[in-house]
Amino acid sequence: MPDTAGSPVGLHRVLEPAGVLPQAAQRLDASPGLWPDEIRISVERLNLDAASYRQLAEAHGGDGDAVRAAVLEIIRSRGKMQNPVTGSGGMLVGVVDEVGPASPLGVRKGDRVATLVSLTLTPLRITDGLEKWDGRGEQVPAQGHAILFARSIVAKLPDDLVPELSLAVMDVCGAPALTARVVRQYVDKGIKPVVSVIGGAGKSGSLSLAAARRAGAARTIGIVPVDAEAERLTAAGLADVVALADARDPVALAKAVEEAGGPADITVVCVDVPGCEHGAVLSTAAGGTVIFFSMATSFSAAALGAEGLAADVTMLVGNGFVPGHADYAIDLLRSEPGVRGLFEGRLQAEGQD
Structure with a gap:
């Protein structure tokens, strides 16, 4: 872990091209080691945005295996989930795995959370091959990790709602x-x-x-x-x-x-x-x-x-x-x-x- 804080908007995670923000980057560094102001989330489920999923499903003729393979390749090659056609991604839910000592996001290890920033700018690595996803829906069971920056947005999941329902709501809040x-x-x-x-x-x-x-x-x-x-x-x-x-x-x-x-x-x-x-x-x-x-x-x-x-x-x-969009939704x-x-x-x- 570096001794100094990273860029609050994640510039230190951009691999190429230099000088752009993470959302515009072609590749991000999704390595698990944290900068002091970052947090790492153990991923449980992705939610692909509707436009991205529709494009992928139509491009592959509804073949779930092909859609799954396409999503895996996007994440592997880019270090994030960003559909190259629509430019969009989605968001995720998971459990906070580690919190950098300088993180301002107000969450603790063990909190179940939803990211309220796009997967198009979130460093992401998948480790299970999305084996539990059939490629036929926007919600994607997954294992891996994601990184949030100091200026990312995250919300704790409410205890009275199943995670799938919370994820669906927060995706569009x-x-x-x-x-x-x-x-x-x-x-x-x-x-x-x-x-x-x-x-x-x-x-x-x-x-x-x-x-x-x-x-x-x-x-x-x-x-x-x-x-x-x-x-x-x-x-x-x-x-x-x-x-x-x-x-x-x-x-x-x-x-x-x-x-x-x-x-x-x-x-x-x-x-x-x-x-x-x-x-x-x-x-x-x-x-x-x-x-x-x-x-x-x-x-x-x-x-x-x-x-x-x-x-x-x-x-x-x-x-x-x-401001307040997640609670309102x-x-x-x-x-x-x-x-x-x-x-x-x-x-x-x-x-x-």
Whole structure:
């Protein structure tokens, strides 16, 4: 272990190219020895972000063994989990194995924790070949270790929730927190906004709908692509109106939102497929706000699309961090039966695949 603290943002772990932050690096040093301000986590489970997993599954034709091999090769070659196509990663849960004497993260050896920073910047080494994962779901049982820096973010897992459920919630906890913040900004100005959530039956989408309603939205609209998701979201009771639309069809999406009580003052994009940017802009009212949470988003397409449509909208990138976001999302899960039901149903379905 070096005597001096490392870079709080992990520059000392970058192997190549020199001078970039860990997220932009091609390779990280994932060796287990700690710098004084780092912590090492014994990994129990990875959660691949939805866009990354979808891309890998489609690229390999749903072949779970091939997906597993691809993930292992990414981690082996890069020292982190960063899908080279989507640029995204996910997060993990595990047990704190060692804490450097200068670490400011406030955890102790033995704490079960979730990392609230992306796997794209987290030094990671896998030692079990992911042998317990069939490659057919976003949650990945795993053994190995991960390293967190002084400016990383980590949360202790609540005792009343199974780790798989906590992991699923914390993976997307930035979405409801930012949605609530934006809705409250409208309410503080005397405007009770109409909020449309594209992908409302998913993890981030269901939490964002609950957050929007709690923060004072006048109407919540959940957009889903198929009848089965519409039925689940309707049963959950999280949206005032549930509408069917393919978010990749801008005209159809705008029409569905309008018929549901729009256009939306706030549109939240939570789908894991590309090509939804123009529809999000077109279905948002003049002077409104679009929040992009999907890692499948093309931000050039969003910006140029808004320009081409002469759309006066503010576009926000959900960066995954809002102070207090993990506690807020866990509270929504505990207090909103519809949210919990959707999450537990999703985990059950993945376990049966």
